[in-house]
Amino acid sequence: MNRENHRPPLVILTGPTAVGKTALSISLAKEIGGEIVSADSMQVYRHMDIGSAKIRPEQMDGVPHHLIDILEPTEEFNVVLFQKLAAQAVRDILAKGRIPIVAGGTGFYIQALLYDVDFTANDEDAALRRQLEDFADAMGNEALYEKLRLVDPESCEIIHANNRKRVIRALEFYEKTGMKISEHNKRQRQKEPPYNSAYFVLNDDRQKLYGRIDERVDDMLSQGLLDEVRRLKAMGCTADMVSMQGLGYKELLAYLDGNGTLEEAVYRIKLNTRHFAKRQLTWFRRERDTIMLDRRKFGCDDGRILKYMTEILHEKGLI
Secondary structure (H helix, E strand, C coil): CCCCCCCCEEEEEECCCCCCHHHHHHHHHHHHCEEEEECCCCCCECCCCCCCCCCCHHHHCCCCEECCCCECCCCCCCHHHHHHHHHHHHHHHHHCCCEEEEECCCHHHHHHHHCCCCCHHHCCCHHHHHHHHHHHHHHCHHHHHHHHHHHCHHHHCCCCCCCHHHHHHHHHHHHHHCCCHHHHHHHHHCCCCCCEEEEEEEECCHHHHHHHHHHHHHHHHHHCHHHHHHHHHHCCCCCCCCHHHCCCHHHHHHHHCCCCCHHHHHHHHHHHHHHHHHHHHHHHHHCCCEEEEEHHHHCCCHHHHHHHHHHHHHHCCCC
């Protein structure tokens, strides 16, 4: 390998949900001698296979994957834990002389790993967090969200109102430091990354992407997603758990708890997933040094996309 840059190599392949990252990441790993580190907030959980679109062993085609099926649904997964586990996985892959490929759609996680974001300024403040949670319980998520909009409207462009955990984290950060978490993250991104990296963002025509999202949801339901959520509920999983905030899980759990019809739950899954894809793209467009891969420019041919990616990796001295 010709690596003129002395920093260790790191390849990132991300993009909105249902854009086709999984298949392309496998092809890329086989092409460059890589192993995949999952940057997905749901595939980390055992027993949550269908709704997370978790890659199956036969789909891996012999390519080792990291950070999949390592936690129980009752355990909490967050960006700090991801950063720690992913950094260790990257070190292990590099020690074997292979190339780490971070693949997944959770932009906040990718940012934390790539720029070694420092989270120590936002150590947990139990009293403040409880105060904000009590406010949300009494007044609702939208009222909490408005508190954030007043002090950090930029964060509201990439955090959904119902993502109470991240809204509270952003408010905590502001209350404790007097700085917007969006500004903090921007400064962190200006740091020199510890890796010689290539940050690929796969994208496609929006309407085509939305069509694939709807098809994927229908496929998940035909594969038994509702039964999967039933089993999780029987295991004791509840709506307040981090794992059950995942798209598809929270909507069907609400249905099983007697809130609305199945048809309404399916409609919400599709709508919320489309909104999520839109927020993902907003996030990735704001990141610096990204290499956009628009499927339309490659005739939607993965082979052509793969060839272009490997050429970039050669140019950057990663392979």
